[in-house]
Amino acid sequence: MFNVFSSLKSLVALNKVIIENGVFILHCKVTVSILLVFTILITTKQHFGEPIDCLTGSEDVKFGRAVDEYCWIHSTFTVNELLNPKKVGKSAVQPGVGHYHPSRTTKTDHKYYQWVGFYLLFQAGLFYFPRFIWKLWEGGRLKVLTVSLDSILNRTESEVEQRKGKIVEYFLRNYHRHNAYAYRFITCEIVNCANVFGQIFLTNVFLGYHFSTYGQEIIKMLIIANYDESEGNPMDKVFPKVSKCIFNHFGASGNIVHQDVLCVLPLNILNEKIFIFLWFWFVFLAMVSMIGLLYRLLTIALPSVRAQRLQLIAALCDERMVQRVSQQCGYGDWFLLCLLGKNMDPVFYADIISELAFCFGSGYRLYGRRTRNGGCESTTVQKTYDRTSIIDPVYDTVEAPNP
Template sequence: MFQLFGSLKQFLKPSSCTTDNKIFRLHYKATVLILVGCSLMVTARQYFGDPIDCISRDDIPPNLLDTYCWIHTTFSIENAWKKRVGEEVPYPGVDKTTPNEKRIYHAYYQWVCFVLFFQALLFYVPRYLWKAIEGGRMKNLILGLDYPICSEDVKANNRALLVEYLYKNLNQHNMMFRFYVVTELLNFLNVILQMILMDRFLGGEFTNYGWDVLSFSEWDWSVRYDPMIKVFPRLTKCTFHRYGSSGDVQKHDAMCILPINIINEKIYIFLWFWFYFLAIVTFIALVYRAITIFVPRVRYLATQSRCLTNRDALHSVCNQCQIGDWFVIDLLSKNLDPLNFKDLILDFYRRMEGKGANGL
């Protein structure tokens, strides 16, 4: 298990430079880690057994039947969901073949590992775009001021360079901020589209899947209306055709056990709750972003809450800066040592007031 998931530890490493917020990191770190881990789990046959085992009383080789049914999908009979288990049918959705029966085919289990990995890639796209746009600017602006232990001469020199950059590029960061807001919107749209994608992937059963599962306080495998059994059946049917000894086409009905669905149902019930949680907090983050755009005072309060700087100086700086400049200053507050950031704001305030970095 350590070898299987050991490669994912890189997602847990903290970044040396912060260029976004915690909600953004839930998308490209936590969610990507979850989806890639689930994709690896589905492919781990050595821990969860073969994905399919088919039963037939005919002389068809078991391995051949398993391979055929895995490739050509299995199915459930819709009318069999309403029959009593153990009396009329052996399992929900499994019954004898009748003319004009309505079948529900299950082909998703072949693609679960690929779909999960593809979803992980989609969650990383906004992060990739933001990194390309940001271009390592924030990492270059830190100038070693993220460490509290540093000689006074070095700190004063680096602060002066950073103050000069902020002053010379005043009102030049609005486009950078707009791109960041666009990537935040992409995060929200991605979650919604992914939920729609999973709903179609599971035959329209994902949207209400979590609510249906929550309606069952105690689950029993024989309960025919259990949503997990209906979406991820453990036992299905498969029809195999071949030529008989006389040259006629013979039909062989087989029942197939799908142990992989025990894992799939747990994965998707967790993803249901996770995606709804992610959509809600991302929407709240967008509301917060809108407030910071239209209510300037919120920008000051947001930055002031995480630093020790002089409130009057910070308030004056925020009032004189446009939103793009505030965005850069807010990112600096997340990366710089609090004392260094306090001195930076004081120096920048004096520079904007025309007093110079030393207050002269």
């Protein structure tokens, strides 16, 4: 089984090229990994054995297996009035297990436990879907721009200058053309936030409308000193370890025999812990997602927030240069610069920001000019300047494109 877990390392490990933020990683990597681990634990029989074992009182092994299969497929039930053994006394041998009479007692059918593994796998797919879409939309742009730039120690000065020039040239050629790139990512962020709320709703339906208050009831039971024990253990309500099942079959004389059996569900020991964790994790993820969307809204509405964020990434760059670049960039340009900063050597990134600040300060926008056939012909821009006075740049020579 450990070999199976080791195969998840590629999913948990961060890629060399970071194309998302921390909240996105919590959704598409951390949550997906958690759900896949839970799926593996649920589907393996190494630690918990068979998922159901019904006590028939018969020595016929085949009959016992038939009852197990029937009760596993058609569900089991617990008696609601017997969920608190302390209240009902000897009427119940286990929470929810005792005499059941349709006219005097009510029951709760448990039909979901055989589908828990499939449901967790389905959830993992839903959480990974936004990243799949974003990877298609992103198209490997950052990988092309930042390949091998996480460290420039092993590169010559000429190689560094050449790569710097290409990145600056790309950025200026596509100046104010990155808004669609940024808004696609924001769309995926909104989908992530909607997905976690949708997962809470779907899980609540899946568990018979007990999941929405599941964690709150557990907290009350464990923390509150005067907890009302008449309400019963919430874990026994949702995931009973022992339940009842009625198996109808023909007796020796051909009459129908109603076999009332007890069924032990050892897998529910794990199920109750899994969904307790998922309740707290989904609540945490929903809060973080809402905060992330609020931050995204602030970056769209307030340029000062964008400038502060860019300054944090370009910590080695002069604050005035960062302010100049942030003021000149549109939202999509700023978004791309932030992603570039996560994938570049800090010194190299500071040089990129300095180059852009120089170009914006000089009023120069595009390296190139349109040709008659609609293409773009690159030109050479030669400049000599002192980096300490880059805030007030002056071109020494600028080669304009030939007419």
